[in-house]
Amino acid sequence: MESIEFAVIGAGLSGAATAWQLAAAGHEVAVLERSTPANDAGSSHGSARIFRYAYPDEFYTGLVQEAKAGWDELARLSGKELITPFGAVDYGSVRQPERLAAVLEARGIEHELLSAEEAHSRWPQIAFDTQVLWHPGAGVIDAHESVTAMVDQAVAHGAALHNNWAVTSITASNGGYLITSEDGRTLRSANVVVAAGGWLPKLLGSLALPSSFLANMPQIHVRQEQAYHFPYTDGTEPASWPTFIHKREGFQAYGLPGGRDAGFRGQKVAEYNGGKVLPSAAEQDGQIDPANRRRVVEYVEKYLPGLVPEPYAETTCLFTNTPTEDFILDRADGITILSPCSGHGAKFAPLIGQLGAALATGTGTVPEQFRLAAIGAR
Structure with a gap:
């Protein structure tokens, strides 16, 4: 043996x-x-996971800075671009962009705190409802x-x-x-x-x-999450889209350029922790919940005018939460x-x-x- x-x-x-x-x-x-x-x-x-520094806790932001050195080493060793820079916007009353900005300031990370109007003039494809934190060092990890x-x-x-x-x-x-x-x-x-x-x-x-x-x-919850790819409207391209996290009362969403998974023609959008809880990954069935799809489509209609609110692709994935x-x-x-x-x-x-x-x-x-x-x- x-x-x-x-x-x-x-x-x-x-x-x-x-x-x-x-x-x-x-x-x-x-x-x-x-x-x-x-x-x-x-x-x-897949090809799309968010890389970001914005956390309400300086502890985690510091860990991201440490992790970045490892990403740079891996990119050098492999000769591959593993993180594509898109930058990130964070907003919403629950997300508290002002608090995030204070953490990035403490850690010396480049960022801007913008009004909703300033942000919308820069990214007209997104409807903002609070101040907006922008940090250009964020991007998209190609997980695979x-x-x-x-x-x-x-x-x-x-x-x-x-x-x-x-x-x-x-x-x-x-x-x-x-x-x-x-x-x-x-x-x-x-x-x-x-x-x-x-x-x-x-x-x-x-x-x-x-x-x-x-x-x-602790109790470990495995969720079968659902993500949807929405096509960009005419005149928009992946390079013009940042990643985003929008947390407001009643609904929390995130999105990012879908990359290879989306045929480079759409934004990946999902409700955070919106999937059903499973005993373990072995019980996943890959089925989309129509109610979840409807919530995300309604969200896109209201907050993401730069997307066609009709998903052309959808998938499930696993979140394992403590x-x-x-x-x-x-x-x-x-x-x-x-x-x-x-x-x-x-x-x-x-x-x-x-x-x-x-x-x-x-x-x-x-x-x-x-x-x-x-x-x-x-």
Whole structure:
């Protein structure tokens, strides 16, 4: 039976990033992916994820700045543009653009705070209802290409990628762990990194973790989100559209140029946390909720005059949320749990890889608010 030093469960953004860092540090690594890296059934597929610095909490904005250095390194190593610069606008009474501006000011990040009228004159394709925060350093992450680039780096440093290797259990065995797949294959590993995304709730019951550790595990909600691509009206192009987050009472929306997923001819628009809650990713059905589609179309009609309010493509994706929307990065014995989720983890991927590798090897720490003991105390 094959025996290795580190097994990484899941080849999405966080798993691929961690495998890259572990392999680059000289460790023996196997990546066990239930399908293929960045497949459509996970949370890391497609060409469109928002990269932004705007957070109401300076803690997260600082982490984005740290992550950007990793993105720059990955772009250099892969020779690919993984983040396309579009800039971002944030607005709405719940979004509190003034508060966001104060955080960016404190962190030395370029930004402007505009009136609704000033913003509309600059982006007539959007109807603004409050002041608007603009920060040009934001953009769009190509998730699929980013995962591919990180897996390539891991493999180049000796990691083994095992596709179609769906893990069903991880049991303690002879000072390490015996990992079993759905089809009965087994692999023995001294350490395990679980980066299973929406499959984490289903795996938790079969992980050899101490009960005291699991007692602090928060409720994890997996949502089947829905996103729609709306065509640009005549005269508008992707380059003229920023990404946006619009949070107002009663409805929260976000949008970004859809890139390759949208045939480069439309904007991806979605309601934030508007999808149904699932027990785990295994129960997703890929079906669009007509009521959700209607809400998003009505939103586009009212607030996005630069789009034709008829989606030409639609899709589902997974958000895996903790109650506080903080990440879970923690370790017990030889098992490390990485769940940088809650719908906003993509932008942190290279940093999550660094933190995950340090945690798994015992060579570094992670922010305390990501540890289960701190989460359980809140």
